Amino acid sequence: MTLSKSAPDFSELPEILPYLAFDPAEDGANVGDATTRAYLRHYGLDLAAEFPDVAQGVGRVRVDQWDIACHYWLPPQPRGHLSIVHGYFDHSALYVHAVRFALRHNLSVLTYDQPGHGLSSGPRLVIDSFDRYADVLQQLLERSRHLFGPTRCALGQSMGGATLLNHLWRHGNALTGRTALFAPLVLPRGWGLSRWLYALLHRWVREIPRTFIDSSHDTDFNRFLASEDPLQYRRLSVDWVGAMKRWDEVFRSWPVRNDELLMVQGTGDDTVDWQYNLQQIGRKLPNLRVEMLEGARHHLVNETPEYRDPAFAAVERFFFL
Template identity: 30%
Template structure:
C-alpha cells in the first residue's frame, strides 16, 4: 500500500501535554477531514482510509486520543467528556482552513464526534460515523449502571469489561495485525472509560432531533463491539426537529463486523464514503456565492 501524501506532525492546544497528531496533505486540496479513531487503537490504523481521502483531494488531520497510541495518559483510562473537549479544540484549531471540513469518527471516536457536533456544529460541512458507539449498556439493570458510575469515579483504572478482537473483521489477517500491534491496548475496558461511554451515549439520545449536519452512518449488522441499534436509532431520529431535515444517509452492511473499512466489504464501504463526500463537496461548491 502506498503511503498517504506528506505526513507531517500536527498538534493543537489541549491545555496540557500535547497529543500526538499527524496531518496528511492532499496534493490538490478540495476539503479536509478530522479523523478520530476508536477505543484502544490509534490513528496509524487508518492508512487505507487516509490514502483514499487524500487521493480525492481531502487533507486529513488526526491525533491519538488521550491514553492511546503515542499520546500521554494512563493507557485507555479516559473520560469521554474530556475527549469531546479535545475534539472541539481540534476543530477550533482547524477553523479558517478555507476549505470544507468534515468530521469522521469510528466506534468510540464516533461517539466523541457525535457529542462534539451536538455541542457545536459550526465550522463543519458534514460528519461520517463509522460503527459509532452510540448505544452502551442496553439491557443492563439500573443498579448495574449506577454501580458503573461509582466505580468510574473511585476506581477509574479498575478493569471491568473484556472485548474480543475477533469481532473486528471477517479477515483473519486484519485481526492478527490488530493483535500484534504494539500501540493497541489489549486489556479490559477500565471503569472510568466504560462509565463515561455509558453516560455520554445516554445523554446524546434525546438531542438527536436537533442534529444539523449532513451525515453518513455506516455499520455492520453483526457488529458485536458497537450495538448497531444505536446507529439505527440515530438514523431514524437525527435532525427530525428541523425543517428542512439535514441529509442523513444510513448504510447497514448485512453480516458486517465492527471495522468495515478493514472487513471483506472494505472496497464497497470506501467507495460509498468517497462518493458521499464527493456529493457534499459538489453541494458546497454549488452553494458558494459567485
C-alpha cells in the same frame, strides 16, 4: 492473546515526537527521525512513495492537559479536508485505508490519537466525559485552520462517531463539510447485562481484562491487533464505561437537528448495539442517510475489501456526488 515478542517497542516515541507547528516546511523534518520512520513502517503509514507530492507532518499538540499525537498530509492543491477520528482501543496509525481514500480524492488529512490512546498522553483509555473527546477535536480544528482551509469533512469510527456527534451538538457546524459515521457508538452490544456488572463493580474496580474479539473479517488485521500492535492497551477502564453510560443519557436528551450525516453500519457487528444506536441517532437526525452492509463486522475501516470498498464508496457518493 499476548503481545508477540517480535512486536516493536514504541514506548519512548511520545517523548521524542516534537510539537507540531502545522507548517510543512518545519514539520516535515519530524518524519526523518529513525524511531518515527520505524513507527510509520510498522503501521504502513510511510506513504511518500505512493504520494510523492504530498507533505506529511508527524508530532504532538498540547491540548488542555494532554499531549495529542497527530499526523497530517497536505496535497499541493487539495479540494477539501478530512479529519479522521478513531474508536475506543484504537489509535490513528490503524487508519491507513482512510488516509489513502482521502489522498486519492485529493483531500488533506488530519488524524490524531484520542486522549489516553496510542501515543497521546493521559491515563490509558480513561475519560470522565465524552465531551473531552469533542473538545480536543475542536481545538485541533482551530489550531490547524490556517493550513487546511474552510471545507472540513470528517470520518469517525465507533467511538470516533460518538465524538463527531458530540461535537456537532456542542460545537455546531465547526465541521463545515460533510460527516460520515462508521458503526457509531451510543451503546455497546450486551449492555443490558453489562450495566448491572458496571453497577456492582464501578465503586471497587478501576480496570478489567480486555477480551479481543474479531472485529473484522480480515484475519491478518485481527491478529495484528491482538499480538503485533504494541499500542493496544489490554485492559478496559471501568471509568470509561461510566462516561459511555452518561453519553447515552446525554445524547438522548439533546434536541433534534436537521443536519444530513451519513451512517454506514454492518449487520454482522458484534461490538455495538447497532439496532439501538441506529434508532437513537435516527431520532435525533431525521435527515440521516444510512447505508447498511450485510454481514460486515464492526471495524469497517479495516474490513476485508468486499465490505470496506462499499463502505468507502458510500462515503465517496455522500461527499462528492
